[in-house]
Amino acid sequence: MVLPTKPCVEEWLEPAPMLRIHTGLQHSIIWPSQPNCLPVSFTTLPQKLQDEGYATHAVGKWHVGFYKKECLPTNRGFDTFFGYLTGSEDYWTHFRSGGNQANFLEHWYGYDLHDNLRPAWEYTGNYSAYVFTERVQNIFKSHNQDEPFFLYLALQSVHSPLQAPQKYINMYSHIKNKNRRLYAAMTTCMDDAVGNIVKSLQDLQLWNNTLLIFSTDNGGQVAEGGNNWPLRGWKGSYWEGGMKAVGFASSPLLPSSVQGTITNELMHVSDWFPTLVEGIAKGNIRNTELDGFNVWSTISEGKPSPRKELLHNIDAFEEDDKSTFNVNMTAAIRVGDWKLITGHPGADNGAWIPVPNSGINAFKPLLIPDQNVWLFNITGDPYEYRDLSQLRPDIVSQLTERLHYYYNKSVPAYYPDPDPKANPALHEDVWGPWL
Known part of the structure; x- marks a missing residue:
């Protein structure tokens, strides 16, 4: 054949x-x-x-x-x-x-x-x-x-x-x-x-x-x-x-x-x-x-x-001010080893849920009031345990600029x-x- x-x-x-x-x-x-x-x-x-x-x-x-x-x-x-x-x-x-x-x-x-x-x-x-x-x-x-x-x-x-x-x-x-x-x-x-x-x-x-x-x-x-x-x-x-x-x-x-x-x-x-x-x-x-x-x-x-780099998404649908990107908008981006999340990431701000009846208890992160920025070295910390946003403001700034770039090229959500x-x-x- x-x-x-x-x-x-x-x-x-x-x-x-x-x-x-x-x-x-x-x-x-x-x-x-x-x-x-x-x-x-x-x-x-x-x-x-x-x-x-x-x-x-x-x-x-x-x-x-x-x-x-x-x-x-x-x-x-x-x-x-x-x-x-x-x-x-x-x-x-x-x-x-x-x-x-x-x-x-x-x-x-x-x-x-x-x-x-x-x-x-x-x-x-x-x-x-x-x-x-x-x-x-x-x-x-x-x-x-x-x-x-x-x-x-x-x-x-x-x-x-x-x-x-x-x-x-x-x-x-x-x-x-x-x-x-x-x-x-x-x-x-x-x-x-x-x-x-x-x-x-x-x-x-x-x-x-x-x-x-x-x-x-x-x-x-x-x-x-x-x-x-x-x-x-x-x-x-x-x-x-x-x-x-x-x-x-x-x-x-x-x-x-x-x-x-x-x-x-x-x-x-x-x-x-x-x-x-x-x-x-x-x-x-x-x-x-x-x-x-x-x-x-x-x-x-x-x-x-x-x-x-990988833009996961930018969702500004529920924001009142859509004129320019701001960190209240729900977004996530990956650049090299780094991942930045802004806004509300969803899933109760990220609990870790084990398989039912595994003997492991689910646990939730310590929630910081009004937090809207998270930064992780996703290669070294794939489970997102350690938020580095306060320690690496330089990386936060760089990745936020990339979100600005993508947002300026986006069309409004329909x-x-x-x-x-x-x-x-x-x-x-x-x-x-x-x-």
Whole structure:
């Protein structure tokens, strides 16, 4: 069999070519009822890969807006889409409430599993990890093996609500904490899904020309079974436990010298765009508005990353004075060994939460009234135990200047009120475009 001249790429990752401060999406998430989406003016990763001759498919979670048809995956560079447009849907029924942006929205319920533009009602009662795995395997089987493909797979696992098939729950009956037991079951189910997908690639003789990328997009939510110990904080915060993400790239195409190795070089989700388009597909990213770096040589050769600093976010949405950056704004930046946090980092200002029933007690930091600046040598102190902001005002000043720089280049956060026209009851009980 002749393999494609370009490698196939399979990715588990949130698509984000730009820093959030350049998209207007730096505050919270897009709730189902909000008339908002990733701005349609931006070129997406799958659009650029289509230009390079790739077939493009999205399976699983979208969650970057759907209020109008222009925002849908099949209008943002994907040839096909099978999955859900919102977040936190039920794994079995595929229904989702309106969210907690407004109390009355809790009573809105809509079906959210779509096969391209069609509500896929026939999958009601089928666990999503099984459904998504089957769809991916069918894509492989029907794929023209003379052309490369890009598959973006965003499994629900292990996002809330905590739900798993009983056979996986039974594996962890020894775990006393219910949330952790369900979380472990969901994780194992996800592992099996990934294994089955890789086996399909191998059976179809596609694996030898495939790059598989696996990544999380945030830290664990301790209220929903997740855990980040010994890191500080959890999902929704700017502490390392909320933001530090791990992942891996696997492929027979990678040199043996880097297979099985670990890199701690800096990388941001926005780096995947130039890395895959330029580094893998050998495409052209000129005249494309990007914040990322091509880090393919870091992954494939172990070279230092071209990224030297990493803006986590600047969220000024709730500030009265937005004329210039100030340290009351919630922000975080990493430059070399240093990490600066300003404003309110979230997660109760950063408790350390051990695994339930571990015998270790949770502990909270000493809170200083009105503190709005924290500085850590994140290389030497990855658990953020020692705030050095008082000892190193010079570093605080330097990193604050970088936040000023980024803020001046940012666009205002766009976080519209819920739209009553979004109510699924007005659209045959389905979440979908309403404008």
